[in-house]
């Protein structure tokens with residue numbers, strides 16, 4: 630099968646399209662004929678070698694963490710899907726190929742395109758996991774630091790669907806985008822507390838840091854308690870008493886939640902760009918720029 634592989638850690642150019650052996654579904658897994666995958670920042674970190682201690686890589690390795698496609702093999706014990714079903718979900722690694730094995734999935738809701746389903750993998754699981762970690766926020770106000778990216782744009786929509794008032798940070802260029810998702814936009818950076826106070830004079834009840842940009846102590850001060858702040862990207866979180874959320878925990882339940890909102894029309898994953906398999910390095914370079922709006926995809 631064709632796959633995007635790398636033989637050494639390095640910049641996006643280490644990614645090449647090659648022939649690779651097909652994987653097969655083991656117990657509790659499904660194999661899909663892949664239609665599209667999303668590029669997640671973790672892929673960039675794995676490719677660059679930054680995750681080598683945590684996520685071991687055996688070369689040559691296929692890059693990619695999530696995918697959407699048509700089920701073509703069902704492992705022992707799997708009863709919720711059959712060959713021919715369209716699913717989106719997560720893998721242990723190695724999805725950017727004609728076939729990939731998923732270990733958590735949900736059926737693609739009818740309103741979503743293939744591209745939207747691809748955009749909903751790790752990002753939507755992480756958004757749901759993080760919001761769940763903050764408890765019931767219905768009727769409350771949530772500050773999302775980094776609201777325009779893959780996880781942020783999913784979290785804004787899912788929180789709004791849960792009846793939460795969302796204040797989201799982004800650069801000025803993304804403020805109309807955040808408004809279109811139902812959030813109140815403000816800019817990130819120095820002076821954040823003052824800008825939050827302007828739009829939320831009664832304060833905010835919780836904060837979700839997707840950016841990992843060093844603002845976590847400010848978020849704790851703005852909320853007034855570290856127990857109502859979560860981060861997915863700041864490895865100093867524990868020192869501040871903030872939970873560092875793992876987006877792939879409870880993945881099957883999280884994806885099912887995201888799919889339910891997709892069916893209801895209240896969550897539509899955002900796709901900024903899609904690159905063909907041969908341009909995987911360009912897709913990585915795009916995300917590496919740090920200013921993706923929604924998700925960047927690789928399509929087959």
Ligand SMILES: NC(=O)c1ccc[n+]([C@@H]2O[C@H](COP(=O)([O-])OP(=O)(O)OC[C@H]3O[C@@H](n4cnc5c(N)ncnc54)[C@H](OP(=O)(O)O)[C@@H]3O)[C@@H](O)[C@H]2O)c1
Pocket residue numbers: 669670671751752755774775776777778779780781798799800801803817818839840841842860861862873874875876877916919920921922923
């Ligand atoms: N713990 C986990 O399980 C888990 C799961 C998924 C992701 N992550 C991590 O979470 C982070 C975000 O992931 P993602 O997929 O959402 O990334 P992404 O889509 O690449 O994020 C890009 C967004 O970040 C915003 N941004 C850039 N600098 C910012 C700053 N200083 N303050 C606030 N926002 C800023 C950009 O907004 P502007 O363009 O408007 O500047 C852009 O919309 C990554 O580090 C990723 O590795 C962790």
